[in-house]
Structures are given as C-alpha cells and as structure tokens.
Amino acid sequence: MSALAMAKSYDQIFDGQKHYRTLLQCTARPGMIGQLDDVLMEVPAPLNRATTLIALTLMSADSSFHLEQSAEQAMDLLCRETLAKPATAEQADFVLIADARRFEEIDRARTGNLAYPEQGATLVVQVAALSPAPMPDSLRLTLAGPGIESEAAVFVSGAPVELFEALQKRNVEFPLGVDSFFTCDSLSAGPCVMALPRTTRVKWEPVSEWS
Amino acid sequence: MIENLRFQESFNYAYIDEFTKKEIRRKTLKAVCIPGYQVPYASPEMPISRGWGTGGLHLTLSLVGPDDTVKVIDQGSDASVNACNLRLFIKEMAKCAVTFDTAAATIIQSRHRVPEEILTEKQILVLQVPQPEVLRRVERHEAKTRIMHAEADYAKIWVTLYEAYVRSGTLRNGAGHPILVNGRYVATPSPIPSWDVPNLSMARCLYLFGAGREKRIHAIPPFTRVEPLEFDDIRFKVEEFIGVHCSASGQDKAFMDQIYAEDFSRFWVINDSNFLDKVRQGPRPSQRLFTNPE
Incomplete structure (x- = not known):
C-alpha cells in the first residue's frame, strides 16, 4: 500500500464495517492473521494501531474497557472516540493488555457465568509480531478446535509462555472463558490481528533458532 | 414510472x-x-x-x-x-x-x-x-431453559425425539x-x-x-x-426422494418440492431455484450429499 493510499482518516461507518468483517473472519478461523486497513490517526503509547482500530470498531458507550492506569493519553483517546467507560479488569468488557509480558489482568478478567457465558471479557493483547512463518525468538502455537479444519500453526513473538498458560487456565471450564485478539503493527502488512476464541485448544513450543 | x-x-x-x-x-x-x-x-x-x-x-x-x-x-x-x-x-x-x-x-x-x-x-x-x-417446546420459562442449557440438561429434548419416533416411526x-x-x-x-x-x-x-x-x-x-440428535439404534435420516425426478430438469439428488397441478396430479421440482437454473443450463454445481444409514 502506498503512502498516498493510506492518507485517509478513520471513517466510522466504512472502516468500521471492513474491520469488523476482518475480526469476524479471524474469530471464525482462529490462527488466521487478518490485516486491518490502516488509517491516518495519531495513536498514543502504549496502544498500537491494531488495538486502537479494534477499539474503534467494537467499543461504544454501552461497553467498558480496562487499560493500565499510567496510559493517560491512550485512555483519553479511547474515551473520547468510542465513549466507552474505563473500568477495573474485573468488570471490563474489553481488557486491553498493552504489553504481553505483563498479563496479570488475564487472571482477573471476567469469564461470564454458566447462564450467560457471553459475559466473559474480550482480551486484546499487544505482541511484538505475528506471522504464519517461523520467526526467531517466537512461540509456535498449534491450534485446534472450531474454525480449524485439522490444525493451524501461527508464530507469535513478544509473548511469554506464561501468558498462554494463564489463558488456558482461564478457559478450562467451557463455556466460561475469555476470548482474545492478539494484535501487532507490522511494517510490511500494517496493523494485524489474530483471534483465539475460548474454544481454541492451544499448544505452544518455543522456536529458538531460524529454521 | x-x-x-x-x-x-x-x-x-x-x-x-x-x-x-x-x-x-x-x-x-x-x-x-x-x-x-x-x-x-x-x-x-x-x-x-x-x-x-x-x-x-x-x-x-x-x-x-x-x-x-x-x-x-x-x-x-x-x-x-x-x-x-x-x-x-x-x-x-x-x-x-x-x-x-x-x-x-x-x-x-x-x-x-x-x-x-x-x-x-x-x-x-x-x-x-x-x-x-x-x-421452548418442552419448557415455557426462559429462566429454566437457561439453566437447562447451563447444565447441558437435554433430557426433555431426547424424550420428544423418542415420542416422535413412537408416533411416526x-x-x-x-x-x-x-x-x-x-x-x-x-x-x-x-x-x-x-x-x-x-x-x-x-x-x-x-x-x-x-x-x-x-x-x-x-x-x-x-x-x-x-x-443431529439421534439414538444409537434409531438414526437420523434425511428426506428420501425415491424414484422422484425434477419435472423441470429431469434431475434428482436435491431437495424437492411437491407441486399439485390443477387436476390434482402431483409432480416434483427442485426447491433451490438457483440450483435448478444451474442444472438446467450447464454443469451441475458440486453438492455435499448425505447417505442415510441402513
């Protein structure tokens, strides 16, 4: 995509629709890496562009989100643009995890109750990179479950093994659980997203060397 | 206009x-x-x-x-x-x-x-x-069906299937x-x-x-x-259109509608209108067909 083609500001109707379709396809096919078309937008740290686009697509005044308290500018942006309310990790509909290495909110996120399992939170976890091909210092995730024909593989870098252990612990009691989006900003592909719904069974192994 | x-x-x-x-x-x-x-x-x-x-x-x-x-x-x-x-x-x-x-x-x-x-x-x-x-057919109250789903308690739906079998075979x-x-x-x-x-x-x-x-x-x-819910001995079956061909295309192996003519004679026609158009005009699109168990 050329710089000229990117130079348009966010359109809540049409960009929102396109991004929603990407998120829906990703959720229906875990392990698939979806590209969100980039838009002209200032994104304050610690948010990446993909997380911000997900927030703009899904969050509105009747939803709440959690983000670490120190991220004041980012909170302002999300509140202003989506009208969503900040909340604690225990109460939020969307739990945004800016750095996958600090993931303790996963243990506090809502998992819903048996009568209403959809009240489980949606996590948005920012990682360094997502790729269908092996990367150095990454984790190879082997996925199975609904949406996957037999097995899918995806490589994630910048996320520790403990994060996936915590996620697995949270999702052990189906239908209760949390649904996650993993996001990164890639230099070549722009904002990227990969979904791991609560139904996906994840196995992981570290990839240490370039293969 | x-x-x-x-x-x-x-x-x-x-x-x-x-x-x-x-x-x-x-x-x-x-x-x-x-x-x-x-x-x-x-x-x-x-x-x-x-x-x-x-x-x-x-x-x-x-x-x-x-x-x-x-x-x-x-x-x-x-x-x-x-x-x-x-x-x-x-x-x-x-x-x-x-x-x-x-x-x-x-x-x-x-x-x-x-x-x-x-x-x-x-x-x-x-x-x-x-x-x-x-x-809903077996429990009127939303609060109760929610609990039944939460507990994966589907006994009543199995009973209705059994009753359907007893009544209709x-x-x-x-x-x-x-x-x-x-x-x-x-x-x-x-x-x-x-x-x-x-x-x-x-x-x-x-x-x-x-x-x-x-x-x-x-x-x-x-x-x-x-x-589809089924019993070990009584299996789920799809509709069988035995000896039936579509009167518009001559084809079979698709879901058929039965249509009555004015003289009360009956004929059959493929229900999916776009599928019917395609089989009449060119090669038959690929389908997933289910074979009924014996």
Whole structure:
C-alpha cells in the first residue's frame, strides 16, 4: 500500500464495517492473521494501531474497557472516540493488555457465568509480531478446535509462555472463558490481528533458532 | 414510472445506526466464540415486523459493505415476495450488489433452506430463525431453559425425539431437527429440512442465525462438529426422494418440492431455484450429499 493510499482518516461507518468483517473472519478461523486497513490517526503509547482500530470498531458507550492506569493519553483517546467507560479488569468488557509480558489482568478478567457465558471479557493483547512463518525468538502455537479444519500453526513473538498458560487456565471450564485478539503493527502488512476464541485448544513450543 | 421515494438519504448507511450496529457486532463475535449458544441482543426496530426476517436483516445489515454481493432466498427461492422485498431493501440501504447466483454472493440471507451448492470460505450464510430456543417446546420459562442449557440438561429434548419416533416411526418432527454443536450446546438449525442439516457440520463457510422477535443470535463457525440428535439404534435420516425426478430438469439428488397441478396430479421440482437454473443450463454445481444409514 502506498503512502498516498493510506492518507485517509478513520471513517466510522466504512472502516468500521471492513474491520469488523476482518475480526469476524479471524474469530471464525482462529490462527488466521487478518490485516486491518490502516488509517491516518495519531495513536498514543502504549496502544498500537491494531488495538486502537479494534477499539474503534467494537467499543461504544454501552461497553467498558480496562487499560493500565499510567496510559493517560491512550485512555483519553479511547474515551473520547468510542465513549466507552474505563473500568477495573474485573468488570471490563474489553481488557486491553498493552504489553504481553505483563498479563496479570488475564487472571482477573471476567469469564461470564454458566447462564450467560457471553459475559466473559474480550482480551486484546499487544505482541511484538505475528506471522504464519517461523520467526526467531517466537512461540509456535498449534491450534485446534472450531474454525480449524485439522490444525493451524501461527508464530507469535513478544509473548511469554506464561501468558498462554494463564489463558488456558482461564478457559478450562467451557463455556466460561475469555476470548482474545492478539494484535501487532507490522511494517510490511500494517496493523494485524489474530483471534483465539475460548474454544481454541492451544499448544505452544518455543522456536529458538531460524529454521 | 413511479419514483421510489422511500429510500432517499434519510437513514444511516445500511439503515441501522452505528451505535446499534456495534452492539450487534459485539454479540455476533461472542456467538461465534461460543458455538451454538444463543446470545441475547437488542434487536432494534426495523421497517418490517418482527418475525418476518428481522434477525437475519440485523445480521446482514451489520455485515454488509459497498463491496459485498448479497443474495436473499426464501424457502430456496430468490423470487418469493419476502426475498424480493428484503433484497431490494438491503440493496437500496447498503448500495451493494445483489445476485441470484449462489457462488457469486458474499453474504446469503436465507429462510428455511441452506443452498444445495457448497459454500466457500469467503461466504457467510445468515439464517432467519423464528424460534431459536430448541427447548421452548418442552419448557415455557426462559429462566429454566437457561439453566437447562447451563447444565447441558437435554433430557426433555431426547424424550420428544423418542415420542416422535413412537408416533411416526422416524425421528423427524417437522423441520429444524435439533443439533448438538461442538459437543456442548443443543441448538436449532432454524426450520431447515433434515436434508440440509448434515451440511452444517464441518462446512467451509460461517453460519449465523438471527432471531429478531426472540432477540437471539447464535452461530456455527466453519469446521465445527454439528451432530443431529439421534439414538444409537434409531438414526437420523434425511428426506428420501425415491424414484422422484425434477419435472423441470429431469434431475434428482436435491431437495424437492411437491407441486399439485390443477387436476390434482402431483409432480416434483427442485426447491433451490438457483440450483435448478444451474442444472438446467450447464454443469451441475458440486453438492455435499448425505447417505442415510441402513
């Protein structure tokens, strides 16, 4: 995509629709890496562009989100643009995890109750990179479950093994659980997203060397 | 020619306002995450009555963009009044392309049928559901059916299947045979014939179910195990059209409608209108056919 083609500001109707379709396809096919078309937008740290686009697509005044308290500018942006309310990790509909290495909110996120399992939170976890091909210092995730024909593989870098252990612990009691989006900003592909719904069974192994 | 003034620019793109669309979208994503579970949603007011396809319309309008190609079918037919009206409405509101061709559509909204032709990864089938609660026939109270789903307590639905067998000798109890989705939730496939039920399992496309009057969305993601409820000794069977050929195309192995002529003689015709057009005009599109157990 050329710089000229990117130079348009966010359109809540049409960009929102396109991004929603990407998120829906990703959720229906875990392990698939979806590209969100980039838009002209200032994104304050610690948010990446993909997380911000997900927030703009899904969050509105009747939803709440959690983000670490120190991220004041980012909170302002999300509140202003989506009208969503900040909340604690225990109460939020969307739990945004800016750095996958600090993931303790996963243990506090809502998992819903048996009568209403959809009240489980949606996590948005920012990682360094997502790729269908092996990367150095990454984790190879082997996925199975609904949406996957037999097995899918995806490589994630910048996320520790403990994060996936915590996620697995949270999702052990189906239908209760949390649904996650993993996001990164890639230099070549722009904002990227990969979904791991609560139904996906994840196995992981570290990839240490370039293969 | 009379100009149609009803659809001039006084509404948001795709009719529903963005705030409400976001709510439908969030709920749809949750429905995909919990296959077969009915997610409650707001079900906004539509210019058609609830129970006439509003659930399907909500889903379609929350999905559709100007690049999409939409097909609407009602009981297999592109040409029925309901399908025509919904198609016109979606086209005028979303400025998208519309088609009769099953293979060319990106979003297919359907009532009571899954198309015969195999749907692909790029397609989403939206089904209109009159009664999403499969347990409603055996339990009147929503609070109780919720607990039954929570506890995966489906004993009563098994009893109705047994009763259907005792009365009629088959498990068939009208359209919409109950299905077990991903081994957890019993759900309704909407009132599709048994012929279509095996096509829900391990499909390549995404199935979304919208019930506007009952305010529920549920979903079957692609490559998800869907088993029609059956007993070990009495198996689920699809409709058999033995010795029956379509009077318009001479073909068989498709879901057939029986039609009465004026002299009360009966003939059969393929129900899926686009499939019928295709088999009459050229090579037969590929289908997934289910073989009944002995």
